[in-house]
Amino acid sequence: ACGADDGAAAGGSGPVTLRLGYFPNITHAPAVVGVEKGIFAEKLGSDVTLETKTFNAGPAAIEAIFSGALDATYIGPNPTVNAFSKSRGEAIRVVSGAASGGVALVVKPEITSVEQLKGKKIATPQLGNTQDVALRYWLKEKGLTATKEGGGDVKVVPQENAQTVDTFSSGAIDGAWVPEPFVSRLINAGGKVLVDERDLWPDRKFVITNLIVSTKFLKAHPDVVRKLVEGQAAANEFVNTKPDESQQAISDHIGKITGKPLDVKLIKQAWPTLEFTNDPIASSLKTGLDHAVAVGLTQPVSLDGLYDLTYLNEVLKAQGKPEVAQP
Amino acid sequence: MTSTKTTPRSATGSVALHGVTKVYGQGEHAVLALDGVSLDVAPGEFVCLVGASGCGKSTLLNLVAGLDRVSGGRIELGDGVNPGLMFQESALFPWLTVEGNVDVPLKLRRLPRAQRRERVAELLRTVHLAEFGRKRPHQLSGGMRQRVALARTLALDTPVLLMDEPFGALDAMTRDILHDELERIWTERKLTVLFVTHNVREAARLADRIILLSSRPGRIIYSTPVDVPRPRRIDSPEIGSIAAEVTGRLRTEVGRHGQ
Amino acid sequence: MTSTKTTPRSATGSVALHGVTKVYGQGEHAVLALDGVSLDVAPGEFVCLVGASGCGKSTLLNLVAGLDRVSGGRIELGDGVNPGLMFQESALFPWLTVEGNVDVPLKLRRLPRAQRRERVAELLRTVHLAEFGRKRPHQLSGGMRQRVALARTLALDTPVLLMDEPFGALDAMTRDILHDELERIWTERKLTVLFVTHNVREAARLADRIILLSSRPGRIIYSTPVDVPRPRRIDSPEIGSIAAEVTGRLRTEVGRHGQ
Amino acid sequence: MASDTLADAARADAEISGLDALEIAGRQKTTTRAVTIWASTWPKLAALAIAVGAWQVVVWAEVWPSYSLPGPGTVWQELVRQAGGAQLWDGLATTLRRAAVGYVFSVGVGLLLGLAVARFRVLRAAIGSMITALQTMPSIAWFPLAILLFELSEEAIFFVVVLGAAPSIANGVISGVDYVPPLLQRAGRNLGARGLNLYRYVIAPAALPAIVAGLKQGWAFSWRSLMAGELIVVGISQTSLGAQLTYARELADAPWLLSTMIVILVVGLGVDAAFGAADQAIRRRWGVLDQTGQ
Amino acid sequence: MASDTLADAARADAEISGLDALEIAGRQKTTTRAVTIWASTWPKLAALAIAVGAWQVVVWAEVWPSYSLPGPGTVWQELVRQAGGAQLWDGLATTLRRAAVGYVFSVGVGLLLGLAVARFRVLRAAIGSMITALQTMPSIAWFPLAILLFELSEEAIFFVVVLGAAPSIANGVISGVDYVPPLLQRAGRNLGARGLNLYRYVIAPAALPAIVAGLKQGWAFSWRSLMAGELIVVGISQTSLGAQLTYARELADAPWLLSTMIVILVVGLGVDAAFGAADQAIRRRWGVLDQTGQ
């Protein structure tokens, strides 16, 4: 790659522009609230211009980071790993966590036990993504088979999340292992939670959203990244302390972007399943990867150097909060 | 082979126009192309239409063929008669060969293949294009295209034939030969023919009756029987004198309109 | 106004064909349309081409106009001369009005608008279609379309005019008037004209020289000067006798090919 | 229908006196404007009624749950609600502006590309077949390149739109040019139109019907590419129709999705009306409008 | 080029004796088959070389990191690797099969729809404009309906494909039928072709060039809709090109994405060749192939 110099965020002392990406989505609550409430702008100060970009899926955000069109983004664990491994550890660093939990297996009410899943069709968001791996690994542990091609005891049907509600209510699938807000939506469409993924993890914690920055930007503007992490921590603080205000802010913000405010009831429903934490829960990412290898969906990759939590720990330390273990 | 051909041969072949009017367009920009044309063509009669350029001859044939609607008056044809029209332009289908073009009306009548092939060959011989069956229209000369169109119209086998300057692009010699052929077919099949031409001699050579249309709006202003016994020769003095007479009338008429 | 017109008027107007051959297609399916045609047309000369249908007349004009490539031999034109060709079919642009069609060559010569308008009106008067300027080709009769094409070709203002049966679809009277107009323009502008027609009388009426082409392959088989002083009348006996002579030759020629 | 042929046909009736003209007018069926409009409207209304009726029947039959397939009434309410707020209009405005700009670009590129390929043999041999191949490339495949070249700007969206629509327009141009009657080309050349002039005076107008058909197909491509391209960045300062469509789907909000689809259909109908008018005008000029002769 | 006109032109040269024919053959430029092929091949190779060269130069200039824009070499290796495995071929086979089936459906529906709308005034007034509107509807908007109607079967994919391609084909048919020269229609009617026969013997062949153009545009629509539609049912027992394209993006695997794009382009080129041959044949028949006269 070329030097630390980058067109839009030119180094040196001059004004810096930080281009921050996120999804208008409940699992990105800290980002949404941070932007909506001006928390980032406040923490970044006047010499940093904040430019926000919203995405509806991971690939465009990663492509933007890769091409230098984006400096930092909130993103799920899957694109994080892909971006890191495809750039051979060059392109990105995780600088903070954002959210944990919010994933469940929702099934038709008549299914009440694992055994009843035999011969059923269960959807996941995408072949080989976190939820897909979690489902397959869980099935394996329960002694059920599921092939990549959709065969075996349980038929795993990867499909876009947008489609799961339709397929679930039309009876084309019997359940789905999906993140929020689709969990809540499936429940509203008559589904029942069979497995809350939190129950499968130590401390009921696993990463669902973290904050990554491009390595280039990190090298050129470490101070800006620290301010960003400060902003993230502050946003999390806000979300955790003022849930009602945050929920309203999320609803409004999504309305601005998508053309229709998200139903606050739905946000409230999903809220308890999520935990907003600055810890990227690196161990869960690593374990998820091991699971993926175990179910034969990927080759082992090294995640060494993915995390750069120095800024986060500085911030936490300054606030007198427990630091996060650097993996 | 004489002018007794004006007597009925077949009830289906008659063509009768009663006060036929044709207006192109509407309102103040309307063009009156034909104004109250009444004409009775007996079955088996050979009528030639002459008139100045743009006087409504093609319009009249199109109306008789049922391709346009009359604006006034009415046209009566024998029951179930679909007159065959040979257009002023060749109107060949560019995507078909010469044979294919001539074959279309036969196919539409669902004749068996062998019979069709024979008929096509015969018709192409009639128009002296036997060796050109596999060519496409764009590979032919203007006169050749006209002859293919003639063959295609003849393939229709209808009792009423409408011909719009069918021999305009042919040299004198080829035309003479086709005059003979047309006369032969007309006699054999007892056809009724409405024939538009600018060549008054040709009209006199072929017609039982010559009809002269005035310039816009087209009205029948003169009609003369041609009482010359057949077979006729186009360069015979009788034909010449009738042609001279008609030409005189035409000149007066066209002159009257200042053309 | 006499046959002394065969003497050079303008060096640019000459047309010379040297052993011109035209083959359509290739290999064993080739058609030899013209075979070694040599012809010298003096500047200001009016040459009429006659010949059987399909003998290569249109081909010859297309070659002289530079629209097709010769297969052999060569064609020489005065420097920078772009001969105007009036096609056998009307070839009008259907998307333009009559005025628009006539205007095209003027526009291409970048004449100022006012001058163009005047010229178009004048040309339409020449072909007696002054009131039809705003019509579109499909609203005209066959003969009217032919006249528009004539006006468009005349608008080219070139010293060499190639005309492929320009008056085929016109009644005798209108044609006579246009003969006079054409002769007038030819005299005024000292044009060289190559004129294809099936009407041998028309050829005798207009030409300084009549040339007879044989049937496929086209070869020049007869050439005769028309030494009748102008102004001529198409029905004059001198014209008649020349026409008879040429017709005789034509008949022999066409007969020889069994058409 | 035929009222314009007449406007053109002016002046030809010099010899028809006023009285004659009156008489003629009397003989014709005088179709008033209202009748014409009604004749072209009632089938649309009937089709609409049938479609909505069938939809309602299916909903009443409760084949699918109402959150999956809401009835026309629900969707209509949603549409009215949307129309009352600013988001729909903002989104529509943004998308229409992008569509206009993207389409103008596409038309420019498509026409130039088409003419160039149709004209130069070498170019046709080199990239002629590539045009169709490009046309078949899904929009999402271009996203990475678009982001690479234009970052997260509107230009990236336009890039995707142009790559979607321009090949389609170029193909229309090429097929139009290829089928220009040789006789008209020869006539044009003989009248002195060479090179560019031949294109201007003969080939372009002769190919116009096919070009308009290509432009219409191109519009569909550009609009669909735009709907996809708007997802490159779903926007913060402005929402868009593409984003609304996607989010309606992601939120499994069937009434919203259907009402957005209705908006898209209405836009499509509007654009079709424009193309229809252009086509009508060309056909009238060419004299292919009324086959039966008025 | 002209070799087929000749095949048609047979028998006309009865009067040219063998010797004459030989002489003529000698006068013509004899272009061998090899020369013809080379003439149509070198521009393609040159274009390819330029494109790959430019790409390589950009990569060497290191404007973007190599994981963002890999070089031709890397992509080529990836392609070779893919070609060695079964996944690409399986996916290609699945997608091509779906494309074929979906396209055949679309052609059927599109032709019928187009002919019906072109023929019946009422139908045209009712749904004529709806066709373009439908054409502009993005594929993803149909997914919910497709799932509702067909669940997660291949039919759902075909539904989306047909809704994408059929309107485009229908539009081609309509524009073709609209521009059939009235003279030819009248000739056909006069020769006894009424109703369906008029369509069979006159209108369809006369409209063929426009119909082929519409079929080509329709192919592009159907292929793009398929790429999108294949995401409805991913990996139910088989992989597909559409899924691979999406995965390549999801995995941020630029070489894989580019190699998949190349596969799509190659398929597009193949299809274009088929359409090109059809078009060539029509133009030869119609005599519009060689404008300058051989």
Ligand SMILES: Nc1ncnc2c1ncn2[C@@H]1O[C@H](COP(=O)(O)OP(=O)(O)OP(=O)(O)O)[C@@H](O)[C@H]1O
């Ligand atoms: N479709 C049309 N729209 C408007 N006017 C038309 C149309 N067709 C013909 N006309 C007009 O009707 C008149 C008669 O035309 P028609 O073609 O019948 O003449 P014609 O006698 O056949 O002439 P020609 O000998 O030149 O072929 C002409 O003035 C022409 O302008």
Ligand SMILES: Nc1ncnc2c1ncn2[C@@H]1O[C@H](COP(=O)(O)OP(=O)(O)OP(=O)(O)O)[C@@H](O)[C@H]1O
């Ligand atoms: N494009 C072509 N391809 C093949 N053969 C052709 C082509 N054009 C003309 N011919 C053939 O060349 C010969 C001469 O044609 P041309 O059009 O020059 O005849 P013509 O003398 O003008 O006849 P007419 O008086 O009938 O118009 C004909 O036999 C014709 O079949």
Ligand SMILES: [Mg+2]
């Ligand atoms: Mg006429």
Ligand SMILES: [Mg+2]
């Ligand atoms: Mg000719």
